[in-house]
Amino acid sequence: MNTSTARIGHSRVSTSDQNPAAQVAALEAAGCTMIRTETGSGTSLENRPELGIILDFIHPGEMLVVTRIDRLARSMKDLQVIVAKLRERGANIAATEQPVDTSTAAGKAFFDMLGVFAEFETNLRRERQAEGIVAARRRGACRGRPPTIDMDEIRARLAEGQSPTRIAREMGISRGTVYKAKGKTGEHGKAAQGPLEVREDPAPQAS
Incomplete structure (x- = not known):
């Protein structure tokens, strides 16, 4: 990196x-005078x-400095837009x-190559996220x-x-759930006026 020119730093999280x-x-x-x-x-x-x-105020001959290219942009299209604007300003x-x-020339070639990989990484991450969402929906549907x-x-x-016992059998639930409802009935329903008497079905006679 040429250290003889004025450098403006840009950081992004x-x-x-x-x-x-x-x-x-x-x-x-790296000698950036403004970040x-x-x-x-x-x-x-x-x-x-x-x-x-x-991009609006950088002067001719100055250098925009970042730590990594993906801190600047993650698509080749956006990187090309940034480069074009900087070139317009020299x-x-x-x-x-x-x-x-x-x-x-070598630095420009490497810049273009990194831009391609940054865009590829972003697209790959999006595809994985989309696949994960589809898989989660399928699991939920199953x-x-x-x-x-x-x-x-x-x-x-x-x-x-x-x-x-009869309620649990006919509704396909556990007797514990029935007793839970019975307790709430005693607290909030008519049975709150007195104990709710519930009879058990007699056990079937052995034949």
């Missing part, structure tokens, strides 16, 4: 819980105010952790919704004098 301190330190060590930091996704040039300020791009320097228990029906059957 994707979320507010990430710390750009390491990037800032590397840019300062603009922002938080946001690198998958689009929208909502990138700090980068926009640099400026270049360099990276502290990669052999990128668009003021040289499992189906959990069965709901009509507690009101249980209480109504209890009020009619049906036994917990």
Whole structure:
């Protein structure tokens, strides 16, 4: 990287819980006289105010410096837009952790190659996320919704004098669920006026 030109640093983190301190330190060590930091996704040039300020006010002969190309953008299209704007202003791009320097032919070639890989990585991550969502939906469809228990029906059957055993058998639930409904009936229903007497069905006679 050419260290004889004025350098403006740009650091970016994707979320507010990430710390750009390491990037800032590397840019300062590279001799950047000004560093603009922002938080946001690198998958689009929208909502990138700090980068926009640099592109609008960088002077001819100056260098925009980042730690890595993916801190600047994650698509080849966006990288080409940035390079075009810098060229219009007579400026270049360099990276502290990669052999990128668009003021040289070799550095420009490596920059283009890194842009392709950054875009590939982003697209691959999106595909994996989409596949994960589809798989999760399929698992949910296979499992189906959990069965709901009509507690009101249980209480109504209890009020009619049906036994917990019969209710559990006919509704396909556990007797514990029936007793739970019975307890709530005693707290909130008519049975709160007195104990709810529920008879058990007599055991079947052995033949």
